Amino acid sequence: MEEVTNSAIKTPDSSEGLSASRIRETRIEKLSALREQGINPYPYKFEKTHNNEGIQQKYQDLPAGEETQDVISVAGRVMAIRNSGMFIDLMDSTGKLQLFSHKENLDEATLALVKQIDIGDFVGATGTIRRTPRGELSVKTQSLQLLSKSLLPLPEKFHGLTDKETRYRQRYLDLIMNEETRDTLRKRSLIISAIRQFFLNKGFLEVETPMLQTLAGGAAAKPFITHHNALDLEMYLRIAPELYLKRLIVGGISEKVFELNRNFRNEGLSPKHNPEFTMIEAYQAYADYHDMMELTEELVSSVAQQVLGTQTINYQGHEISLNRPWKRLTMIEAVKDETGEDFNQIQTREEAHQSAKKLGLETDPAWGWGKILEFIFEEKVEPKLIQPVHIIDYPKETSPLAKVHRSDSRLVERFETRINGWEVANAFSELSDPLDQRARFEAQLKAREAGDEEAHQLDEDYITALEYGMPPTGGLGLGLDRLVMLLTNSPSIRDVIAFPTMRPK
RNA sequence: GCGUCCAUAGCUCAGCUGGUAGAGCACUCCCCUUUUAAGGGAUAGGUCCUGCGUUCGAAUCGCAGUGGACGCACCA
Incomplete structure (x- = not known):
């Protein structure tokens, strides 16, 4: 030996x-x-x-x-x-x-x-x-x-290790040499722990759902494909846990469930995207998207308070206040405020195309009213949203898992929380009508057949679960890595993941 | 996928219009026992990312490749 x-x-x-x-x-x-x-x-x-x-x-x-x-x-x-x-x-x-x-x-x-x-x-x-x-x-x-x-x-004692590639590839060296790296990754752990405690204190049950799925549902994204030998079956790494968590709500294991774990999306790398990233999803029966807004605000502001001791953060030169309440703005209002284009008046698809053209944006002729509204929002409004804001009431056509808005059939009850312009949270009043859900999936199938690789797949068993009945439910998804970036003032997602995805050397 | 920039010693970096490679730290040896990036001295350490080309001569110029950073696209 x-x-x-x-x-x-x-x-x-x-x-x-x-x-x-x-x-x-x-x-x-x-x-x-x-x-x-x-x-x-x-x-x-x-x-x-x-x-x-x-x-x-x-x-x-x-x-x-x-x-x-x-x-x-x-x-x-x-x-x-x-x-x-x-x-x-x-x-x-x-x-x-x-x-x-x-x-x-x-x-x-x-x-x-x-x-x-x-x-x-x-x-x-x-x-x-x-x-x-x-x-x-x-x-x-x-x-x-x-x-x-x-x-x-x-590495050298005074300058330390500064080469980014080496810092990511040999994180152990980075940790030995850079206090900042140790601090960021420790804070990540504290943030996770605070989030978990927050949900447990509110009576949420932590659950685990499949990472290996035979159908990659719950989001619009390209999955990683793998193969199970014994079953001789093509399988996917999950792109979202959503459909399984709602099955648990159908089953009634608890009226409040959450999962904090990894998602995998087969897409490009960028300072804001890693192929595997950590998602927090929470579902609460008898709640709607207004309740989810409250939950999101309370979660983020209390985690900041607990981990940083303040609700005012500085991110890359921007001072951001996480103090509640956060601003709420419908997508139509946000677009109108910024561009003057009023989608309450713009009713038809043709008018919507013209509106985009007027703003100097090129649209795909196949896009409908809702897709164009969302596109204008992303192009013209999103980059200006530094302070926390809930953008509410998304167009129906881009949100196949959300319930139709109770007072406007073109829209769904969905919001995305933007901080520093980034999508930090995405939540709905969950669609619980099984027949409507089937119709929405079928619309997605058409989009898929028309070449949209990322359109949702039809999950028959999920519809079956809904047919047994799901209570009214509010659902929330929150990207942990971006939250950690904001709270640790980290410019790249790679700074908040201990071992970010790298091409082998 | 596209564009811009980067790649020289273990680390941090110099290296000019092309003339054959340098420093500091680290290493080895010597001196030194109250230092804080300790100090003094001596040595050793190089596929200048890879390949091809231009040239009498390439770390330096050109082309291609590899890896990375950033931006764009993608991420509904």
Whole structure:
């Protein structure tokens, strides 16, 4: 088990040049030297009594030059070595702490070990706490243990790792070198945790629905295709959990359900799109889209308050207030306010085409009234919506899963929440009429036959479920990654996903 | 998919109108025991992304490719 094969020694990472591989070879030689001294460079356990932040806090009032007799043990990665090992910067997940290893305080073996420590190694240290005359809180080392030998050189200590490609491909290096990355990904975790707690506190039941589906429904997007061998069946990675969550509402497992998990869409990559991304979907029986607006506002503002301690955020130079209530604007009003074109007056498809033309927009002759309204909205209004706003009452023809508006049959009860111009949430009064649902699916099928690859597929079993009866239900979908981008001021979705999709090198 | 820009040591970067590659950090060795990007000295480290071309001569110019960033398209 202690044997190291020649091939292990002689196979450096293919991306390394000579300089790095020489450093690596030197360090492998150090491994043998350590073992000859009876030191296992990869031991099993260390009794760590404190983390670095805990020490910094506990002794924050210790004056410079003072020393305590408290004996503690800390552990972490060596980030810098000064004065031939007398000073070591030790980093753990909570922060930095200096080790002070004076030759007068150490036995010969420990002093020898200090000399063999390299930047990047994990070490554990036991000693007393003192603050140096220059004010740096330090562990005055009594004993030192190597906890893991690092074989590869870390990036430069001052400039760190800045190359974006390397930061995404070797996220572990990015995390070691960049506090900002650690902070962003930790905040992501806190945000997820706050969201989960928010729903649980409101009585929502967390559920899981299939990622592998025989029919990729619930959204308009291209799916990833895969194959199940035993069933000899073409399957899809889900593009949305929506139709399964509503089946659970039909079944009555709970009147409130939510799922927080991955969706997969076979589309382009961009600073706002990753092929796999995290979606929060929530469904509440006996509720409508007005209730979902309340839920969305409460969720986002309370998560910001909890994780950031404020509801005013700064995103790439824009100050955004998440304080409730958020503005609500129908799509028709939004278009009228911005362009003067009033789709309450524009009734026919021909008039709609003319309206778009007047605004300098090119339309596809196949588009109907609703599609053109939505297109004008996206082109002319959307980029200007920086502050949170619910855009409500979408055209029926582009929303096949939403219930017809109770007072305008051209529209559905749907809203999208825009923050910084982005679609952050999408919600409906869910369509519960099975016959209408079938008609809407059939319209989508026609669009699919006409070449729209992303039109919804017809899900017979879902219609069957609706035929057994689904209560009036409000549904909400919320893109987690974009929310995290906003709350962490991250310019790219890749900054908020630990391992973003990359082409293999 | 299209366009623009980028690719030089492990990392961060210089390298001029074409003349054959440099710095700092890291590594190795020496000095140095109260440092904070420690300091001083000496060494070592290169497929200049790949290929083809132009040229007496290419890191540098051209074409193609690969990878990346950004923008557009796609994302109803």
